[in-house]
Amino acid sequence: MAATRRPTLADVAREVGVSAKTVSRVLNEDGPSSPETRARVLDAVARLGFQPNLMARNIRVGGPDTTVGLVVPNLGNPFFGTVAGGIEDAIRERGLTLLMGSSAEDAGRERQLTDTFLARRVSVLMVVPSVDADHGHLKSQRAAGLPVVFLDRPGSGIAADCVVSDNRAGTREGVAHLLGKGHRRIGFIGDIPPKLYTRRERLAGYRDALVHAQLPYDKALVVGTHDEAGAAEAVRRLLALPEPPTALFAANNIVALGAVGELARTGRAHDVALVAFDDLPLAGVLDPGLTVVAQNPAELGRAAARTALARLDGDRSRARTVTVGTELVARGSGELGV
Amino acid sequence: MAATRRPTLADVAREVGVSAKTVSRVLNEDGPSSPETRARVLDAVARLGFQPNLMARNIRVGGPDTTVGLVVPNLGNPFFGTVAGGIEDAIRERGLTLLMGSSAEDAGRERQLTDTFLARRVSVLMVVPSVDADHGHLKSQRAAGLPVVFLDRPGSGIAADCVVSDNRAGTREGVAHLLGKGHRRIGFIGDIPPKLYTRRERLAGYRDALVHAQLPYDKALVVGTHDEAGAAEAVRRLLALPEPPTALFAANNIVALGAVGELARTGRAHDVALVAFDDLPLAGVLDPGLTVVAQNPAELGRAAARTALARLDGDRSRARTVTVGTELVARGSGELGV
DNA sequence: CTGAAAGCGCTAACAT
DNA sequence: ATGTTAGCGCTTTCAG
Numbered sequence: 001m002a003a004t005r006r007p008t009l010a011d012v013a014r015e016v017g018v019s020a021k022t023v024s025r026v027l028n029e030d031g032p033s034s035p036e037t038r039a040r041v042l043d044a045v046a047r048l049g050f051q052p053n054l055m056a057r058n059i060r061v062g063g064p065d066t067t068v069g070l071v072v073p074n075l076g077n078p079f080f081g082t083v084a085g086g087i088e089d090a091i092r093e094r095g096l097t098l099l100m101g102s103s104a105e106d107a108g109r110e111r112q113l114t115d116t117f118l119a120r121r122v123s124v125l126m127v128v129p130s131v132d133a134d135h136g137h138l139k140s141q142r143a144a145g146l147p148v149v150f151l152d153r154p155g156s157g158i159a160a161d162c163v164v165s166d167n168r169a170g171t172r173e174g175v176a177h178l179l180g181k182g183h184r185r186i187g188f189i190g191d192i193p194p195k196l197y198t199r200r201e202r203l204a205g206y207r208d209a210l211v212h213a214q215l216p217y218d219k220a221l222v223v224g225t226h227d228e229a230g231a232a233e234a235v236r237r238l239l240a241l242p243e244p245p246t247a248l249f250a251a252n253n254i255v256a257l258g259a260v261g262e263l264a265r266t267g268r269a270h271d272v273a274l275v276a277f278d279d280l281p282l283a284g285v286l287d288p289g290l291t292v293v294a295q296n297p298a299e300l301g302r303a304a305a306r307t308a309l310a311r312l313d314g315d316r317s318r319a320r321t322v323t324v325g326t327e328l329v330a331r332g333s334g335e336l337g338v
Numbered sequence: 339m340a341a342t343r344r345p346t347l348a349d350v351a352r353e354v355g356v357s358a359k360t361v362s363r364v365l366n367e368d369g370p371s372s373p374e375t376r377a378r379v380l381d382a383v384a385r386l387g388f389q390p391n392l393m394a395r396n397i398r399v400g401g402p403d404t405t406v407g408l409v410v411p412n413l414g415n416p417f418f419g420t421v422a423g424g425i426e427d428a429i430r431e432r433g434l435t436l437l438m439g440s441s442a443e444d445a446g447r448e449r450q451l452t453d454t455f456l457a458r459r460v461s462v463l464m465v466v467p468s469v470d471a472d473h474g475h476l477k478s479q480r481a482a483g484l485p486v487v488f489l490d491r492p493g494s495g496i497a498a499d500c501v502v503s504d505n506r507a508g509t510r511e512g513v514a515h516l517l518g519k520g521h522r523r524i525g526f527i528g529d530i531p532p533k534l535y536t537r538r539e540r541l542a543g544y545r546d547a548l549v550h551a552q553l554p555y556d557k558a559l560v561v562g563t564h565d566e567a568g569a570a571e572a573v574r575r576l577l578a579l580p581e582p583p584t585a586l587f588a589a590n591n592i593v594a595l596g597a598v599g600e601l602a603r604t605g606r607a608h609d610v611a612l613v614a615f616d617d618l619p620l621a622g623v624l625d626p627g628l629t630v631v632a633q634n635p636a637e638l639g640r641a642a643a644r645t646a647l648a649r650l651d652g653d654r655s656r657a658r659t660v661t662v663g664t665e666l667v668a669r670g671s672g673e674l675g676v
Numbered sequence: 677c678t679g680a681a682a683g684c685g686c687t688a689a690c691a692t
Numbered sequence: 693a694t695g696t697t698a699g700c701g702c703t704t705t706c707a708g
Contacts, residue, residue, distance in 0.1 A: 022678060400700060
């Protein structure tokens with residue numbers, strides 16, 4: 001089948017017997033046009049299956065493209081998927097489209113993606129920063145009027161808007177929940193690398209709770225890992241300590257999966273208390289139900305979109321950080337005796 | 339802060355004292371260039387922070403834009419997120435970028451998204467079709483050389499490539515697993531509307547298994563619902579029948595959540611067997627472990643990308659359907675006595 | 677109400 | 693090895 005050339009404005013104009021500009025006027029409801037020409041133009045458009053070339057339009061108009069560039073670590077993680085959904089909800093009504101890519105937490109890939117997005121002249125750039133990424137190169141873009149929003153974690157080397165969960169307060173609340181049940185030795189299983197923003201904040205919340213309860217910080221109770229198997233191993237190590245913890249705090253959903261699994265396999269699920277950061281689908285069905293500090297990823301996305309749209313509307317105030325609250329959802333696993 | 343105009347090729351050319359075409363040549367490694375001009379051009383590019391305008395380039399070159407348009411029902415569903423991740427993996431090395439939107443299973447929104455993507459002259463269009471959507475309008479696009487791939491479900495009104503899970507065989511295997519344990523009355527909890535492709539195929543697999551076991555099809559055992567609460571209600575109704583089923587098949591992950599929850603709450607988790615279509619994160623940790631027919635969403639995405647890239651490379655053979663296999667993961671819940 | 681000409685930023689096709 | 697001209701598909705600007 002021959003690759004027929006797509007019809008252009010000129011084709012439609014020729015078909016109708018008017019100038020290209022007239023067709024453009026009708027389609028964009030720019031300037032006036034007689035009802036009759038209007039009808040004939042629309043008819044020809046439908047007949048030819050004409051679709052205006054948005055790229056050509058954008059290049060002429062000169063403004064940014066009607067896209068929002070979004071970089072996340074991993075598209076398959078429902079947390080980031082839901083964030084993206086929240087963003088899309090908020091930008092759709094403004095006629096903006098989402099351009100997405102995943103960095104796999106790699107600074108180089110992140111840079112490559114943001115460069116591509118910049119070359120596409122996105123209207124807004126949103127990034128979940130990778131650990132070692134530097135964002136100094138975005139300064140000039142921001143200066144030139146491009147809204148830049150960091151999601152889930154702050155960017156580095158640049159003052160830009162940022163939307164994050166209240167990791168510290170959320171963790172403090174989760175750990176306080178365990179302390180309230182009488183636990184005095186609480187293990188913390190966190191991310192790797194320790195310098196990851198969310199890990200740092202959550203660990204800070206853990207320490208806050210200990211300080212408030214006038215308990216010492218014992219670094220033997222703090223372990224870092226980055227996958228499910230590692231988390232299982234971490235649980236084993238913690239419970240094998242001379243003075244083992246009676247409760248555990250799993251600082252993210254991956255680690256939580258590993259911890260829940262290990263406790264279940266070793267028959268200690270009703271024996272060791274557990275609270276996790278970030279909710280999971282079957283959390284309420286487990287026995288005992290998994291108590292979590294739930295984040296609000298959709299709201300994270302919506303807040304980021306709101307911030308960016310305000311910038312597009314001319315808001316030139318200084319960069320701000322929006323903190324989205326978390327919610328402790330008690331389902332039982334945090335209420336086991338010491 | 340003044341919105342400084344972005345530098346263009348001409349700006350770089352002026353800065354260096356060469357023609358725009360020379361700069362273009364250096365940047366695209368087109369034609370020859372003396373090492374010296376090359377160095378000076380690259381220097382000026384870096385100094386000015388020049389980034390070529392991809393849209394302008396594309397419009398001149400005339401080909402499609404280097405983007406892949408993808409419509410999914412819901413970005414937050416990890417199944418579709420993982421599909422998207424698989425696609426991205428496969429297209430990145432070709433320099434293609436993902437343009438995404440969610441339809442919320444609404445034909446109108448789906449159409450709006452595909453129209454936007456077409457106006458952007460995407461290189462490839464991938465769609466998870468909404469139930470009532472018609473795709474006749476894509477015929478001319480396909481004829482004009484645009485690769486169109488339907489994902490997870492076939493499109494309607496057009497012959498185009500399609501990549502789906504083996505819903506029927508997978509369900510047959512899952513139900514056969516239950517039959518093998520001696521169950522003779524097996525409830526089926528499926529999607530709404532019944533005409534949804536995946537629902538139909540899975541129901542067909544269920545019937546296949548019954549036929550093979552020479553058991554009658556009892557439509558009192560088949561219920562449709564579309565959310566977790568509905569699934570819980572469906573379980574209650576099925577178990578309240580005069581001759582209740584001794585096993586259940588949950589035809590998707592949402593329904594599975596509801597079924598697992600209801601069985602757990604009513605203390606019948608060890609009493610009623612259960613197999614679900616599509617895997618879930620904590621499935622292995624439940625007691626009993628949830629037996630599932632696992633799909634392979636990443637492979638679904640990669641296969642779709644492979645098909646589309648082959649089309650871009652000139653494959654003009656007739657539209658084909660790629661079926662991605664499923665895997666029965668037995669974890670216990672399917673092995674409970676009758 | 678409509679059209680002609682110019683030009684957005686870039687590259688193909690021909691010079692030189 | 694580099695420059696010139698023309699033009700991608702559209703809209704702006706200015707005339708009618």
